[in-house]
Amino acid sequence: MIEVNKIYHSFEIGKKEKKTVIPVLKDVSFQINKGEIVSIVGKSGSGKSTLLNIISGFIKPTEGEVKINNQTVTELSEGEFASFRLQHIGFIFQNFQLIPSMTAFQNVELPLTFKGMNEKERKQKTLETLERVGLAEFKDHYPSELSGGQQQRVSIARALVVNPPLILADEPTGSLDSDTEKSLLAFIKQLNEELGITFLIITHDEEVAEFGHRTIEIVDGHVLEEVAK
Amino acid sequence: MTFKDQFKFVRQNLKKNKSRLFMTVLATAIGVAFLIVLASVGFGLHKSIISDMMQNQLVTQVEIYGKEDSQGLTNEDITYFEEMEGVEAVTRRNELAQMPFFHLDDYTSNTNAIVTHFPSEIKADFKLASGRLPEGENEVVVGYHFTESLIKNGANPEKLYDDEGNINEDYVYTDDLLNKEMDMEVIKLTDGKETKKTISVKIVGIAEKPARDWAYEEHVFISEEILQEVEQFTGVMRGATEMYEGGELDANQSEEVYDYVKVYANNVQEVEGINKTLEDKGYMIYSIANEMKQINVIFLIMKIGLIFIGTIALIIASIGIYNTMTMAVTERAPDIGIMKAIGAHPRTIKNIFLLESTYIGLLGAIFGTIVAYGVSFLVNLSVPFIIQTAFDEAAPEGLLLSYIPWSLTLISVGICLLVTVFSGLRPAKRATKVDVLKAMRREL
Ligand SMILES: Nc1ncnc2c1ncn2[C@@H]1O[C@H](COP(=O)(O)OP(=O)(O)OP(=O)(O)O)[C@@H](O)[C@H]1O
Ligand SMILES: [Mg+2]
Numbered sequence: 001m002i003e004v005n006k007i008y009h010s011f012e013i014g015k016k017e018k019k020t021v022i023p024v025l026k027d028v029s030f031q032i033n034k035g036e037i038v039s040i041v042g043k044s045g046s047g048k049s050t051l052l053n054i055i056s057g058f059i060k061p062t063e064g065e066v067k068i069n070n071q072t073v074t075e076l077s078e079g080e081f082a083s084f085r086l087q088h089i090g091f092i093f094q095n096f097q098l099i100p101s102m103t104a105f106q107n108v109e110l111p112l113t114f115k116g117m118n119e120k121e122r123k124q125k126t127l128e129t130l131e132r133v134g135l136a137e138f139k140d141h142y143p144s145e146l147s148g149g150q151q152q153r154v155s156i157a158r159a160l161v162v163n164p165p166l167i168l169a170d171e172p173t174g175s176l177d178s179d180t181e182k183s184l185l186a187f188i189k190q191l192n193e194e195l196g197i198t199f200l201i202i203t204h205d206e207e208v209a210e211f212g213h214r215t216i217e218i219v220d221g222h223v224l225e226e227v228a229k
Numbered sequence: 230m231t232f233k234d235q236f237k238f239v240r241q242n243l244k245k246n247k248s249r250l251f252m253t254v255l256a257t258a259i260g261v262a263f264l265i266v267l268a269s270v271g272f273g274l275h276k277s278i279i280s281d282m283m284q285n286q287l288v289t290q291v292e293i294y295g296k297e298d299s300q301g302l303t304n305e306d307i308t309y310f311e312e313m314e315g316v317e318a319v320t321r322r323n324e325l326a327q328m329p330f331f332h333l334d335d336y337t338s339n340t341n342a343i344v345t346h347f348p349s350e351i352k353a354d355f356k357l358a359s360g361r362l363p364e365g366e367n368e369v370v371v372g373y374h375f376t377e378s379l380i381k382n383g384a385n386p387e388k389l390y391d392d393e394g395n396i397n398e399d400y401v402y403t404d405d406l407l408n409k410e411m412d413m414e415v416i417k418l419t420d421g422k423e424t425k426k427t428i429s430v431k432i433v434g435i436a437e438k439p440a441r442d443w444a445y446e447e448h449v450f451i452s453e454e455i456l457q458e459v460e461q462f463t464g465v466m467r468g469a470t471e472m473y474e475g476g477e478l479d480a481n482q483s484e485e486v487y488d489y490v491k492v493y494a495n496n497v498q499e500v501e502g503i504n505k506t507l508e509d510k511g512y513m514i515y516s517i518a519n520e521m522k523q524i525n526v527i528f529l530i531m532k533i534g535l536i537f538i539g540t541i542a543l544i545i546a547s548i549g550i551y552n553t554m555t556m557a558v559t560e561r562a563p564d565i566g567i568m569k570a571i572g573a574h575p576r577t578i579k580n581i582f583l584l585e586s587t588y589i590g591l592l593g594a595i596f597g598t599i600v601a602y603g604v605s606f607l608v609n610l611s612v613p614f615i616i617q618t619a620f621d622e623a624a625p626e627g628l629l630l631s632y633i634p635w636s637l638t639l640i641s642v643g644i645c646l647l648v649t650v651f652s653g654l655r656p657a658k659r660a661t662k663v664d665v666l667k668a669m670r671r672e673l
Contacts, residue, residue: 058570058665079574086572097669099564101245113234114573158571 001166001198002032002055007064009050024050025061026221034165037192037199039209042218048202051218052170055200056089057081068166086114090159090197092169096151098143098158104150105130105139108157115162125161133157133187149180156187167191169201173208185211230577239585242557250589253553257593257645258600260546264539265601265633265641266608271535273609273632275528279521280627288518289317289494291503297511301486306512310492313506315499318352320345321487325459326469330414331449332427336379336402341448342413344456344467345370353493360407360434366454369411370434372446376402406432413455417463418470426462428455442626540644546593547652554586554656558663565660566668575661582660586653587646594645598638605631 009025024047032038042048053059055066057073065074069088076084091097098107108129112122130136133153143151152172159167172188173181185208191197201208209215217224230238243250293310295301302321310319325342347363355362358373379402380389388397412427430451439446459468466485492507494500500518507514558565565578608631613624 053666056570079576082569082572082574084572085570086574089572091570093669097567097570099567101564110568111571113238114230114568114571114577116231116234118231119234162572 001034001036001069002200003067004028004030004051004055005065005067007051007054007061007066009047009054009059009061009063024221025054028064028218028221028223030216030223032198032200034198035192035196036214037188037201037212038214038216039212040200040202040216040218041204041209044204046218047221048218049170052168052200052202056091056168057085086111086162088164088166090162090164090167092152092156092159092167092172094171094174096143096148096155096175098151098154100143103140103142104135104146104154104157107143107154108161111158111162129157129161130154132160148175149177149184152176152180152184153187156184160191163195164197166198166200169199171202171204173203173205181205181207230573230580235577235581235584236588238581239588242561242581242585243588246557249553249556253549253589254592254596256546256549257543257590257649258597260539260543261594261597261641261645262600262604263542264536264644265598265637266604266631267539268532268535268637268641269601269605269631269633271528271532272634272637273605273629275524275532276632277625277627277629278524278528281625282517282521282524287493288497288521289500291492291494291500291507291514291516291518293490293492293507294513294515296513301488302490303486307487307490310490313492313503315495315503317493317495318349320349320353320355320489320491320493322346322489323456323467323485323487325415325451325456326465326467327415327463331379331430332412332414333379333402333406333409334404335382337382338375338378338380338447338449340375340378342451342455343448344453345450347452353491356437358435358437360432363433363452366452367428367430368433368452369430369455370436370450371406371432372436372448372450373438374445374447375435375449376406378447406435408432413449413451415459415462415468416470426459428458430455536640536644539641540648543645543648547648550586550589550649551652551656553589554582554653555659557585558582558656558660561660562663563668563671565663566665569663570665570669578663579657579661582657583650583653586649586657590646590649590653593649594642597645598642601641602633605633 007025007028008023010021010023013020013022028051040048040051050059054061054074055068057076057078061074065072067073068084071084073081073084085091098104099110102110105126109122109126112125117125127136127139130139133156135150135153135157138146138150138154141150143154146154152175173184176184188199188201189211192199199212201212203209293302293306296306307319307321310316323344325344328339329342331338331340351362355370357370360370363369377396381400381402384397384400389400390396409432411430411432413430414425414427417424417426430449436446436450456467460466462468463470492503494503497518500516501522504514504516504519568578569575609629612630613628616622616624
């Protein structure tokens with residue numbers, strides 16, 4: 001599903017003369033198979049988010065390549081990558097990233113609108129997905145009118161609505177209390193088992209890490225070890 | 230993303246800041262209205278002048294004054310004109326070289342007789358107020374104001390006109406003229422002795438009222454046959470007598486020459502070719518088509534100039550649009566970031582913002598056009614009134630200060646859309662450049 005090959009990445013800070021180069025990822029390689037739930041752990045600042053952003057196409061790596069579904073995504077242009085994301089990747093963010101001026105329904109509907117799906121099909125699909133995350137009755141609420149857990153479920157619905165084979169999540173439980181976290185994890189498991197969706201989850205949380213099939217630890221920009229369960 | 234969805238999206242976005250939308254649309258509308266009203270003056274004056282020129286002249290008509298190195302226009306010339314390509318008819322008129330008396334019942338008129346070639350007048354569509362054009366011999370058509378020259382016999386010349394110059398109503402002929410017989414009285418002078426001859430003529434038609442108010446037509450159109458009769462009697466070309474002022478016609482002149490010759494083209498397209506051929510052959514011509522060509526060029530330049538100035542107003546309005554769009558992009562940067570993250574193509578983002586500026590431009594164009602039509606209407610309504618009060622004089626007939634043809638509306642709306650799309654380009658481009666990560670971290 002995902003192949004990460006010899007990724008190097010460094011950030012450049014400062015203006016021309018005073019430029020400093022901060023190497024973040026060094027020779028990162030690993031593979032994730034279809035249907036796996038893999039967690040990425042590591043200390044703060046170790047480069048987890050950077051890695052995920054590279055896989056997502058939000059950052060171009062300094063070196064190396066990433067393949068998703070046999071497509072070398074690191075070669076894609078910005079626009080091509082956007083279309084690729086729309087087709088293949090769902091996102092769950094730590095702080096949900098919902099559009100505040102849109103209702104839950106409109107937020108979930110948005111990816112389908114970008115796909116150019118016709119209105120009738122779109123509405124139906126959106127409603128189905130909202131039902132799946134148990135938020136059908138909150139569909140006309142704005143994000144500010146929802147609890148954190150509800151917002152996260154809206155964002156999951158938005159990720160699910162296009163039926164992606166892969167969902168990337170950067171600390172999805174970071175803003176949730178432990179009860180909500182548990183039900184979210186259960187839901188992820190359910191999606192994985194029922195729909196065969198592959199998950200790549202960054203986490204600090206021991207509980208989250210243990211719940212996955214496999215854990216990849218990043219230390220100082222290196223893949224330290226892969227802990228198989 | 231389908232166009233329909235983009236449009237809905239844009240409308241939703243615009244609702245979020247109604248006052249800003251209103252002000253931007255207002256500025257654009259003012260710009261468009263200014264452009265249209267300004268240019269409409271060019272179009273209005275052009276139209277007024279052209280319609281004034283065409284009021285009593287046909288575009289297909291070419292007047293011929295004469296020919297270089299030649300005494301006058303002869304039958305040979307007429308034949309040449311008639312055989313030219315695209316010529317419908319050639320009319321020729323001459324004035325009788327004396328002013329005959331026309332006796333109708335108890336009334337008499339002393340007026341000019343115009344010798345007319347009726348067959349060609351029929352082809353040239355001689356316009357009548359009533360009756361028909363002559364067919365038989367001794368049939369005539371009278372000018373529209375002919376009755377006013379008919380004075381009752383034995384009228385006191387001193388009482389003919391009142392103090393204001395109006396003719397005394399008691400002396401005016403009021404009966405119908407059509408199908409009345411008149412006696413046309415011509416004279417011949419031999420050695421100071423005057424001999425009279427009367428020819429009986431019948432009025433079969435009355436010419437149409439001249440298009441211009443001040444034009445006055447009281448003459449009688451007689452046929453060439455009647456002229457021949459007069460010439461036989463006087464023995465002089467055109468029946469000239471010594472009485473005739475300025476009538477020093479060469480009595481030895483053997484060939485008929487024509488005073489007024491007009492060529493009528495089949496259609497407007499032919500006129501230019503006819504004019505050119507005639508000018509090349511050395512004829513002196515006057516054609517409204519020629520005149521109009523020059524006027525059209527002048528007005529075209531004027532219109533372009535006015536549209537150019539008006540466009541400046543639109544460019545100023547477009548700065549407002551640029552501002553609004555830049556602010557919209559800045560405000561919505563976090564949303565744009567999220568949209569890009571979940572897979573919105575940069576092109577889609579760009580299209581949405583371009584559509585938004587175009588929509589503002591379109592709203593401005595629509596309201597501006599409506600306002601412009603209103604202003605134009607009011608201007609046309611008030612100008613005659615203003616002229617009346619300021620100069621104590623009626624405004625010229627048919628004056629149209631402001632005229633908005635469809636083409637002007639289309640041009641203005643086109644310019645408006647062009648300018649607004651152009652001013653929306655940069656903000657739209659900026660929107661596509663929004664950094665996803667920064668936007669999601671609310672760092673923008
Ligand atoms: N845009 C950037 N410019 C410069 N340096 C950056 C940038 N983004 C991240 N870094 C640096 O890269 C390193 C890795 O950051 P990253 O966000 O990937 O860490 P992380 O593992 O996700 O940490 P955390 O667990 O706290 O989220 C950090 O030292 C950070 O300072
Ligand atoms: Mg992180």
